[in-house]
Amino acid sequence: NSGNFLIRVRVKDAKGDSAVSDWISYRIDPSINRNSKIAFFPLENISGVKAPLAEISNKYRDLLEKEGLQLLSEERLDKFMFRHRVRYTGGVSSELAHALLEEEGVEAVFITSLESYAEDIPPKVALTSRLVLCREVPEIVWIEGVGLSGEDTPGLLGLKRIKNFEVLQEKALKMLLTSLQEYLAGQRSSRAVKRDKIMPNDYYLATDFVANEQYKIAIVPFLNRYARRNAGFVVPLHFVEALSRYENLQVVEPGLVREQLLKYRLIMQAGPSLAIADVLASDTTLGADLILSGYVFDYQDKFGTPKIDFATRLFSGPKREIVWWSRSYAAGDDGVYFFDFGRYNSTHVMLQEMVRAISGLLFPHKTLRAEMPENKVQEQLQH
Numbered sequence: 001n002s003g004n005f006l007i008r009v010r011v012k013d014a015k016g017d018s019a020v021s022d023w024i025s026y027r028i029d030p031s032i033n034r035n036s037k038i039a040f041f042p043l044e045n046i047s048g049v050k051a052p053l054a055e056i057s058n059k060y061r062d063l064l065e066k067e068g069l070q071l072l073s074e075e076r077l078d079k080f081m082f083r084h085r086v087r088y089t090g091g092v093s094s095e096l097a098h099a100l101l102e103e104e105g106v107e108a109v110f111i112t113s114l115e116s117y118a119e120d121i122p123p124k125v126a127l128t129s130r131l132v133l134c135r136e137v138p139e140i141v142w143i144e145g146v147g148l149s150g151e152d153t154p155g156l157l158g159l160k161r162i163k164n165f166e167v168l169q170e171k172a173l174k175m176l177l178t179s180l181q182e183y184l185a186g187q188r189s190s191r192a193v194k195r196d197k198i199m200p201n202d203y204y205l206a207t208d209f210v211a212n213e214q215y216k217i218a219i220v221p222f223l224n225r226y227a228r229r230n231a232g233f234v235v236p237l238h239f240v241e242a243l244s245r246y247e248n249l250q251v252v253e254p255g256l257v258r259e260q261l262l263k264y265r266l267i268m269q270a271g272p273s274l275a276i277a278d279v280l281a282s283d284t285t286l287g288a289d290l291i292l293s294g295y296v297f298d299y300q301d302k303f304g305t306p307k308i309d310f311a312t313r314l315f316s317g318p319k320r321e322i323v324w325w326s327r328s329y330a331a332g333d334d335g336v337y338f339f340d341f342g343r344y345n346s347t348h349v350m351l352q353e354m355v356r357a358i359s360g361l362l363f364p365h366k367t368l369r370a371e372m373p374e375n376k377v378q379e380q381l382q383h
Contacts, residue, residue: 031133031141033184034068036107038131039077039100044090044113046237047126048229049302051117060112060129060173067177072106080104090233091255097134108133108141111255115147115234115348116301122150123165124301126348128237129176131183138253143241144179146172147348197357198350203326209316211363217243218252218280218288220261222310223295231299235310238355239292246363252286260285274320281317290323291315298329301347306332308351312358324362328354 006025012018032038040061043053065071072080080086084099092100092109100106109132116126126147133139148171150162162168219239224232237254244251257280260266264279277291291314298309307330314324332344344350 031139032108032131035070037070037072037105038108038110039072039080039104039106040064040110041077041089041092041112044088044111045117046090046230046233047114047117048231049117051114053114056114056127056169056173057112059169060176063173063177064110064180067181071110072104076104088255088258091253091258092132092134092138093255093259094136094138095259096255097132097138098136101134106134109138113233113237115145115237116346118302119165120303121163122345123162123168124149124346125165125169125172126301126346127172127176128241129180130240131180132253132255138256140240140244140251140253142180142183143244144176145238145241145348145352146175147346147352148172148175149345151345197360198328198330198354199357200326200328200354200361203358203361204324205361206321206323209323209362212248214248214250215289216250216252216287217290217292218257218286219243219254219292220257220276220280222293225295225297227296227299227309228301231296234299235294235296235351235355236292238351239312239359242352242355242359246359248363252288256286274315277315277317277320281315288317291317299347306344306347306350308347308354314362326358326361328358330354 006023008023009021010018011020040057043057043060045051045053061071080100080103084096086096089111090113091111097109100109110129111132112127112129114125114127116124118124124147126145128143128145130143131141133141148162148168150168152162162171219236222232222235224230240251240254243249260280261276264285266276266279276293280286280288280291292312293315294310294312296310298307300307309329311327312325313322315321316323330350332347332350336343
């Protein structure tokens, strides 16, 4: 994480004698700035329906360029993608990141996924965007997801309902841009959780799982049992976003996970397995300490009431055992009785809360720096 920090060092010898330094102010700047050359990949469509990807991509790209970011020209990117036969734009592999850096001088890649799309009234849109550094091992440095519905803020007599998809789309893109601006300025995200998290309906956590250790976690596509098309890619992307906010976790770029699954021809026809966990945990591949996978049974995000039903499995690579499993299901109108108060209109937002609840149960003692007020940061550092 970038920003201003207070640091002190505690040294302890073999006899148990220790010494502590004074607090030192230290600033960590973002890995990417407005002078860095960045490639903007075309949108990945995991919405399950046809959508005007080029139009949404162009509007997002225009906003980024107006912000002053140095984006690789579309012409050069098209030639690069043709030269390397790039068809998948939902992630970046180590090989592709190396080629972008060496051939085009690109330092990072914008990867954006369209999760939900509906122009009908009320319109709906959900996008997740991330910035990945082009290093020997590509690294996620910023990620944000936004889900909106025209019914989110209807106001008195419904006068503030958004009926035009383009208006809703522009609002979503500007929210992504605001989050990116905060990252580039070295600030914490202002998009704190404002609603109660939706807890899993059932779960198990191994008693010997140590939450406060440093972990490298690989998140694989979920097995889609009965849900709409691409739901098995939507749910894990939410876990990438949620877990990337934890300081003790290094979340593997999904493009690297895909690279290894293709390399070893691993197909999850029967769901998550120890075979996949063994491959991703190997030091010759990703060296992941934890591997998260699961199933999606229901995902309704276009018509009617939002509904989600999914299960998760967390494998410990070194131990070759399951340390967590859960089952979560909910509908947007659960517990709503009067005037639609508390109703979820966006499946994206509902899933966001469900995933954050699971993340909080897994790592309850780790602070989400992105959601901690400045005074609390100083207070914890001083203690």
